[in-house]
Amino acid sequence: MSEILVEERKIVVPGEVLASGLDYVPGENCYREEHQIFSKLLGIVNVSGRVIKVIPLSGPYLPKVGDKIIGRIMDITFSGWRVDTNTAYSAMLNVKDATTRFIKKEEDLSKILAIDDYVIVGIVNVTSQRLIDVSMREPGLKKIQGGRIIEINSQKVPRVIGKKASMITLIKEKTGCEITVGQNGLIWVLGTPEGEVRAERAIKMIEEKSHLSGLTEKIESFLGGNQ
Amino acid sequence: MVYRERLDGRKNNELRPMEAKTKVIPNAQGSASFKIGRTWALAAVYGPREIYPKFLADPKKGILRCHYSMMPFSGSGERIRPGSSRRAQEIAMVMTKALEPVVDLSQYPNSVVDVFVELPQTDAGTRCAAITAASMALADAGIPMKDLVSAVAVGMADDKIIADLTYKEEHINEFNEESKQAVVSDIPIAMIHHTKELTLLQMDGEISKENLMKALKLGQEAIEKVHQVQIAALKEYFKEGSHGN
Amino acid sequence: MVTNVKAVKELALLDKRLDLRPFTEYRQPIQIETDLSWTAEGSAKVTIGKTVVMAGVKLSLEKPYNDTSDQGGIMINAELLPLSSSEYEPGPPGIKAVELARVTDRGIREAKAIDLKALCIVPGERAWFVTVDIISINDDGNLFDAANLATLAALKVARFPQVDPKTWAIDYKQKTAKYLPLIKEPVSVTIYKIKGKLLVDPLIEEEKSAEARLTVSIDKNSTISALQKGGEGTLTLTEVDTIIDLAIEKAKELRAVLEQVSLP
Numbered sequence: 001m002s003e004i005l006v007e008e009r010k011i012v013v014p015g016e017v018l019a020s021g022l023d024y025v026p027g028e029n030c031y032r033e034e035h036q037i038f039s040k041l042l043g044i045v046n047v048s049g050r051v052i053k054v055i056p057l058s059g060p061y062l063p064k065v066g067d068k069i070i071g072r073i074m075d076i077t078f079s080g081w082r083v084d085t086n087t088a089y090s091a092m093l094n095v096k097d098a099t100t101r102f103i104k105k106e107e108d109l110s111k112i113l114a115i116d117d118y119v120i121v122g123i124v125n126v127t128s129q130r131l132i133d134v135s136m137r138e139p140g141l142k143k144i145q146g147g148r149i150i151e152i153n154s155q156k157v158p159r160v161i162g163k164k165a166s167m168i169t170l171i172k173e174k175t176g177c178e179i180t181v182g183q184n185g186l187i188w189v190l191g192t193p194e195g196e197v198r199a200e201r202a203i204k205m206i207e208e209k210s211h212l213s214g215l216t217e218k219i220e221s222f223l224g225g226n227q
Numbered sequence: 228m229v230y231r232e233r234l235d236g237r238k239n240n241e242l243r244p245m246e247a248k249t250k251v252i253p254n255a256q257g258s259a260s261f262k263i264g265r266t267w268a269l270a271a272v273y274g275p276r277e278i279y280p281k282f283l284a285d286p287k288k289g290i291l292r293c294h295y296s297m298m299p300f301s302g303s304g305e306r307i308r309p310g311s312s313r314r315a316q317e318i319a320m321v322m323t324k325a326l327e328p329v330v331d332l333s334q335y336p337n338s339v340v341d342v343f344v345e346l347p348q349t350d351a352g353t354r355c356a357a358i359t360a361a362s363m364a365l366a367d368a369g370i371p372m373k374d375l376v377s378a379v380a381v382g383m384a385d386d387k388i389i390a391d392l393t394y395k396e397e398h399i400n401e402f403n404e405e406s407k408q409a410v411v412s413d414i415p416i417a418m419i420h421h422t423k424e425l426t427l428l429q430m431d432g433e434i435s436k437e438n439l440m441k442a443l444k445l446g447q448e449a450i451e452k453v454h455q456v457q458i459a460a461l462k463e464y465f466k467e468g469s470h471g472n
Numbered sequence: 473m474v475t476n477v478k479a480v481k482e483l484a485l486l487d488k489r490l491d492l493r494p495f496t497e498y499r500q501p502i503q504i505e506t507d508l509s510w511t512a513e514g515s516a517k518v519t520i521g522k523t524v525v526m527a528g529v530k531l532s533l534e535k536p537y538n539d540t541s542d543q544g545g546i547m548i549n550a551e552l553l554p555l556s557s558s559e560y561e562p563g564p565p566g567i568k569a570v571e572l573a574r575v576t577d578r579g580i581r582e583a584k585a586i587d588l589k590a591l592c593i594v595p596g597e598r599a600w601f602v603t604v605d606i607i608s609i610n611d612d613g614n615l616f617d618a619a620n621l622a623t624l625a626a627l628k629v630a631r632f633p634q635v636d637p638k639t640w641a642i643d644y645k646q647k648t649a650k651y652l653p654l655i656k657e658p659v660s661v662t663i664y665k666i667k668g669k670l671l672v673d674p675l676i677e678e679e680k681s682a683e684a685r686l687t688v689s690i691d692k693n694s695t696i697s698a699l700q701k702g703g704e705g706t707l708t709l710t711e712v713d714t715i716i717d718l719a720i721e722k723a724k725e726l727r728a729v730l731e732q733v734s735l736p
Contacts, residue, residue, distance in 0.1 A: 013461050015420050040371045041366075042461055057371025057494070059370070086474065088275040088276045088278075089277075128336075130337065147477055149474045151473075252609065254610050265510050269555065278711065298526070298605065298607055300511060300513075300529065301509060303643050345607070347509045347528070348510055
C-alpha cells in the first residue's frame with residue numbers, strides 16, 4: 001500500500017522519507033531505495049500526480065544551453081575571452097561570438113572587453129565535462145556598464161523572476177531600475193543609487209523568504225509606494 | 228569498580244546538551260555551528276568550485292575535501308601552535324571518508340567541494356562534532372546527499388559503557404591512584420541515518436569484543452539524538468518567525 | 473565572489489557608498505560577545521555588519537627575555553581562515569594575515585596597554601607571557617577594526633589561571649578572579665580612501681576599491697599610539713590630518729561599545 005508521508009511544500013532534509021510503496025515515482029532530487037522514496041536535498045516537497053520531487057532551497061548552478069547568465073571577464077586569449085561564471089566552470093567567449101563587426105587579427109581584444117568587465121551572455125554549448133561556450137550576439141546580450149551586480153543563490157532565480165515575470169516587473173516598477181537576471185544567480189541592477197539599494201534589498205528578501213507563503217505581499221509592502 | 232557514576236551526573240546513554248544552527252557564515256555556500264557540551268565546531272562549505280591543484284581533478288565527479296583545525300585557544304591546556312598537525316590531517320581524512328558515502332557529486336566533474344571545520348573550544352568528541360557540523364553545512368549548501376551523517380563518541384570508562392565521553396572521562400585513569408587501573412576506550416563513530424551503516428569507526432584504548440559490540444549498539448541509539456538536532460537546525464532557519472521571517 | 477569595484481568608485485565620486493551609508497558611519501550594531509571559549513583565558517567575538525572576528529587569549533609562564541628581565545610579554549597572531557572567505561587558502565598566514573597581526577600588535581604594544589612589569593613573577597626567571605590569536609570567521613570588510621576590538625575585549629575579560637606555587641604547574645581549567653593588567657584600551661580606527669573620499673568601516677568591496685588606508689590607534693585621551701598606512705596609493709598631509717580627526721571621533725564610539733563589556 002503506497003502512501004505519501006509528507007505534505008506538499010514541507011521542508012525536508014537529505015535522507016528524509018517522502019513516500020513508501022511502489023506507486024510513486026522519484027522525481028528530481030529524490031531517489032528510491034526498495035520501497036521508500038527519499039529526499040537528496042534540503043528543499044521543499046512537490047507532488048505532481050505520481051511524481052515526487054524536491055525543490056532545492058539552495059545549491060550550485062548547473063549551466064544549460066539556452067540560459068542567459070552574467071559573468072566576469074577573467075582572462076583574454078588569442079581567440080577571445082575566458083568568462084568567470086561564478087561556478088566551478090568558466091566559459092569561453094569567442095571573438096566571433098562577441099560582436100557582429102569584423103575583428104582584425106592584430107586588434108587588441110582588451111579594448112572590446114577588458115578583465116573584470118561584466119557581460120550578459122547566452123550559453124550556446126555545454127560539454128559533458130562542463131566546458132562552456134557562450135555568445136554575446138543575441139539581442140539583450142552585451143557588456144555591462146554602470147549599475148551594480150548582486151549575487152543570489154541560483155536556485156532562487158525563478159522566484160525573483162516570478163510567474164510570467166510578475167515579481168521582477170514589480171521590483172523594476174517600484175524602484176525605477178533596469179534589472180537583468182542571470183540564471184547563474186548574478187543580477188545586474190541599474191538605476192539611481194537609492195533605487196538600486198531598494199531593489200537589492202527586495203531581491204535579498206525574496207532569496208531569504210522564498211519558501212514562505214505570501215511572498216508577493218511581503219515584497220509589495222516592503223517596496224511600498226512609489227520611490 | 229572505580230567509576231561509580233558519571234562525573235557530570237549523566238546516564239550512560241545520555242549525551243551532553245547540544246546546540247546547532249545553520250547559515251552562520253554568510254560568505255560560505257553553506258555553514259553550520261554544532262556544540263555538544265563544551266566541544267564546539269564551526270563548518271563552512273565552499274563549492275563546487277574550480278579545483279587546485281589541477282591534477283586532483285576527477286573527470287567523472289566532484290571531489291569532497293575536508294579540512295580540520297583547532298583554534299590556538301581551543302585546547303584544554305596550553306596554547307596550540309597554529310599550523311597543521313598530523314592529528315589534524317588524519318581527522319580531516321576520516322571526516323572526508325565519513326561523508327563521501329552519502330555525498331553525490333556526479334553532476335560536478337572536475338570540481339571540488341571544500342568543507343572547512345574550525346573548533347573554538349574543545350572537550351573531547353572533536354572529530355564527531357566536526358563530522359556532524361560538516362554534514363549540516365553540506366546540506367545547507369544544497370549539495371545532494373543520500374542522507375545526513377551523524378557522529379558521536381562511545382566507549383568504556385572502567386566498567387561502564389557510555390556515550391559521549393568528556394575529556395575527563397577519556398583520561399579517567401589519570402585521576403588518582405585508585406583510578407590508575409581503570410580501563411578506558413574511546414570509540415568515535417559516524418553513521419548514515421536510515422541505513423545505520425557506519426562511515427567512521429575508530430578506537431583508542433582497550434576493550435573486549437563483547438563490550439565493543441555493546442558500545443556500538445549504544446552508539447547507534449545515541450546517534451539518533453544527534454540526528455534530531457541536525458534536522459531541527461536545518462529546518463529552523465526556514466520557519467516562519469525565525470530570524471526576521 | 474562578486475565585487476562591484478567600478479560601482480564603488482563611481483558612487484564615491486558622487487559622495488555615496490554602495491549601501492548608502494554616510495562615509496563616517498559604522499555598520500550597526502557593533503556587537504561584542506565575550507567569554508565564548510571556555511578553554512581560552514579570555515575570548516571575544518566582534519560582529520560589525522556581516523564581518524565576524526574572534527580573539528582568544530592564552531597565557532603561559534616563561535623565562536623573561538634577557539634585555540627585559542623584569543617583564544612578561546605579549547604577542548598577537550592572526551589567521552585569515554579559508555572558512556571566512558573564498559579568498560583565503562589553507563596554509564601558513566599570508567602577508568594579509570601577518571599585516572593584520574602586526575598592526576593590531578603595534579596598537580596594543582606601543583600604547584603599553586598591558587603592564588608588562590606586572591606580568592613578572594620572579595625577575596629573570598618567570599613571567600607571564602600573553603598570546604592573543606585573532607581568527608576571522610566571516611570577512612565582509614574592516615577586519616582591522618574588528619580584530620582590534622576583539623583583541624581588547626578578550627584581554628579585558630582574561631583572567632590568570634591557577635598556578636601551583638611550588639611546582640609552577642598551571643591548571644588551565646581553574647581560572648582565578650585576577651584579571652590581566654590591561655591599563656589602557658587603545659582603540660583602532662581604519663580609514664580608507666576611495667577616489668579621494670575618506671570613509672570608515674568599509675565593506676569588502678570598498679576595501680578592494682580603495683587607493684589607500686590608514687589605521688590609527690587612539691588612546692582615551694586622544695593620544696595616537698600607532699599608525700599604519702596601507703594600499704598602493706598615497707596620502708597627503710591634509711588627508712592625514714583629516715583622517716586623524718575622524719579617527720579620534722570614531723574611537724569614542726568604539727570605546728563606548730567596548731565599555732559595555734561586562735567582566736565575568
